[in-house]
Amino acid sequence: MVDVIVPCPSCFSKNRVVNFEKKAFCGKCKSPLPSLNRVYDLSDTNFQKFLERISLPVVVDFWAPWCGPCRMVHPILDKFAEEFVGRVFFARVNVDENQMVARNFGIMSIPTLMLFKNGNSVDKIVGAYPEEYLKNWITSNI
Numbered sequence: 001m002v003d004v005i006v007p008c009p010s011c012f013s014k015n016r017v018v019n020f021e022k023k024a025f026c027g028k029c030k031s032p033l034p035s036l037n038r039v040y041d042l043s044d045t046n047f048q049k050f051l052e053r054i055s056l057p058v059v060v061d062f063w064a065p066w067c068g069p070c071r072m073v074h075p076i077l078d079k080f081a082e083e084f085v086g087r088v089f090f091a092r093v094n095v096d097e098n099q100m101v102a103r104n105f106g107i108m109s110i111p112t113l114m115l116f117k118n119g120n121s122v123d124k125i126v127g128a129y130p131e132e133y134l135k136n137w138i139t140s141n142i
């Protein structure tokens, strides 16, 4: 089984996670680690450090609660998080609450999906697209 390095969202220690189903905690500060099969909410506070330390490619969904098309993308990504467990990590950023990250990446319109590797953005999609299209986009970029 492949193991994954998951940074702690509080202290940013790197944790090795082998069992993707089991709830894991940070070896250093005991904070809960993000579940690899769920979409995880990142914030201005932990976004950059988390993305630089995780060993998986990360798809980030920039969204806001008032955005209708964003609600169509959410269930698709929830499903992908299960499907791509251990291969891709899925995260969300609420742009109303995390304006620094949104500004840093020039998010002008939502939903915007960005794909990161080693903390660097490699591609992005602006707008809501069907499941098959999004799946092809992810698989061709990882």
Ligand SMILES: [Zn+2]
Pocket (backbone or CB within 6 Å): 008, 009, 010, 011, 012, 013, 026, 027, 028, 029, 030, 031
């Ligand atoms: Zn920790």
